[in-house]
Amino acid sequence: MTIPELSTSLDLRARPSWRRTKNTIMTVLLASTVVAIAIPLVLVMISVFAKGGKILFAHFPAFLTASIPPTRVAGPGMGPAVLGTLMTTGMATLIAVPLGVLGAIYLNEYGGQSRFARTVRFMSMVMTGVPSIVMGLFIYVVWTLHFRLQGFGGSLALACLMLPVVINAAEQMLRLVPNGLREASYALGATKARTIVTVVLPAAMSGIVSGSLLAIARAAGETAPLLFTIGAARVVNTSLFHGESTALSARIFENAKEAVVAAQDRGWGAALALVLLTFALTVIARVVTAIATRKR
Amino acid sequence: MNQTTDRLRLAYFALATLVVVFAVYNAFAQGDHLGGDIGLAASSLGAAIAWFVHRRLAAKHVPARSLTDLRGDGHVDDKLFKLLAVGAATLVLLILGLIAVTMTNRALPVLRTMGIKFFTSSTWSEHDGVFGALPYIWGTIYTSAIAIVIAVPISLGVALYITQIAPVRLKKPLVYLIDLLAVVPSVVFGLWGVLALAPHLGRSFLTAGIILAIMITPIITSLAREVIETTAQADKEAAYALGATRWEMITAAVLPHSKGGLVGAVMLGLGRAMGETIAAALVIGSSPQIALSPFKSGDSMPAVIANQWGEASDLQKSALIALAVTLFVMTIVVNLVASRIVQRSLAKSRGVGG
């Protein structure tokens, strides 16, 4: 027994309309933006892994250890650059991470919302926006002009780039440490310094470590600051203070400008090495965060 | 076994040993350049500080005090630690101040020679000692504008897709994809641009703009995602309850709410694009001209600095540094405006919600 009026009013099936079409169009458009951004990434990755892999994996350890051949000569060799990247970035880390963590400790544990602390926080944010080329020129002016081209200048420039990033990340991690822990420590008669070092820092450590690893990954990939400060060595230089150095990023830049295919190939190989390094650091950072969250 | 203080002590020992070994090696390994001496001094200082801090933190046996002797021992290590922390924080101010002072100082020679014409003239000739920055300023602005035009719809689209449309299982991989893009060093994009893209598209404003767009998209996307996700669930549900389609909900609830933050995110991307050196330097074409066609070659501030530095004369170096200062000021302004906008919109959304 059907009641005609009711049966039509209960028809809840979707009706074709312009609004639904519009919705579908927009959904497709939005999905296509994802494809749009995936394409260049995939293309770049294919180039890097294919062209770079050809020279890196074919000459496996040799590529990473041999000296850099003259531009026109074919053959692997990015040893000095690999060492240079590791050394300059390593030294930059040694400078920037402790200073950055200390600065963050000041901001969160001592400074709070005082005028000085707010100024430092603001300036730290401003500093993250300084173009890396400006940082490189700055270190050129204050250091390289006096002490000549050396790896350490590059480290200083990288450290200046990393400092505000570490401060920001570390401060956020310190803020997450519940205040009850600090109170418990004070109530046991610990001084503020001891509380910070033995309770607050360990509690924030995993976040600080992963944040620092990300900063290191970014620093390892920087080119501009190194161009003005470390010179362009072709042989391995184990000292950061005597003589010129080189780095993977700087060499990629140089080799990209060359018309010689041999140099370009080495450039791709160096690019692959650099990409693998930064990926590895990023993955380790995520693993650290994952372990820490699981422990909690 | 492994308690925190023990571990800390071990770390300090290791660090101090490392630094001392490093210092000794540097001292004996090669020559006696001043830089090496500075290195030695710094290493020794570092070792001394590490040792000193370790001693202070080492638990001392405190002689038993009577119940009512509440005097305490002055807590030197407490004050020292605070000093260290304050010092580190001051370093930020110091560095920024030094940048401003020293760079401007170095830029003065060329500014004295050229005056205001530095910013208005188009002739840049080392040979004649004339330096006009206009083509490079134009190049920076133009390539960044192209980059924004390309990057904004894509990054906002991706952000909207990830937050509103993507099925849950796709979300995480997509976020990883974006992060992967962000991690790739800019010089690798530059390499790909000049060796794989430029042969097809030529070196021009457009090619540089495309590379820049690829690089700033992840930045804008991440920030946009954050802002979009602060949209109150209640607002979204209100739109759905009125029979809106998903796109209508987005335009009704998400976009109005996120407008400010999205603008800020875009501007932050702009700031990054303006300062990006390597990718631009490789594919822009290095022919400074003020052209309107994106297919023409050009030059930009960071690109010319990177390319001309190697063989620049002193006055030319001063000019390049002046360019760097100009770039510095421009990016700072853009970043400041951007973060004000983002802050204000995030604060507003937090204030309204709940």
Added chain:
Amino acid sequence: MVADRPAESATTSASTTSKPPSNVPAMPVRPSMVDGLMTAPIVYTVEHLDVYYGAYKAVRNVSMEVRKNQITAFIGPSGCGKTTVLRCLNRMNDLIPGARIEGKVNYHGVDLYGADVSATEVRRRIGMVFQKPNPFPKSIYDNIAYGPRINGITDRSKLDEIVEKSLRGAALWDEVKDRLKASALGMSGGQQQRLCIARTIAVEPEVVLMDEPCSSLDPIATARVEELMRELKQKYTIVIVTHNMQQAARTSDCTAFFTAELDKAGQRFGQLVEFDVTAKIFSNPKDERTENYITGRFG
């Protein structure tokens, strides 16, 4: 003036109220019990204590004393200054920017807020257990050993000894003795709170302050902590802030009743209404406000 009050309360039998309130367990007041309580040595003397947060006078004119090996309870409705006064007893209020006091807090005759007194030293003698259990994200062992290490004890066997003693003292040893290296965060709420108590007594303080230690625990855990308190009283002096007046009636020897009032300017402040032997407070309170609170007419 402070010394007079105990004698007064011991001898006054005339009361302003009639029968003992029905929801409080009947506790007959025996003179001998009262005398014994009132002759125990004094640990704290609080004289005319005012607590300021900036310009705001949050707590006014508190005078009372705390005696050795007793449990003194602070009771009263929320926001009347109980926790504030408690935190003055170990200078934890120093951590709040803008907090200061006027008046005196004497600890064995020494002014706790004297010029050359170090707050850190104060806190080594006076321990505190907090409302929400706050074990460090370290192992159970390292939590307990934290305090002794501050005091310079690094010898492994000595620390082992202290850890065992403290855990036994907190009635936690049997439950955790096989997993001392496990993270403290893996324990239940009640266990964590007992761990915090063990951590506090590991440094052998004279006084243990407790700020609503059971308010985030279930009834079974609460009962265990209360039982623990009765045992701890033999070695330590305990001051406890509690919202649960039955708990105060059950466990404490002396009780201080606080309440919040509005002054002429309309500002809220806390003050001490009545301080007496617990039995007297609950069976024969002198102040009408006390009676109203314990009979449940407000609070």
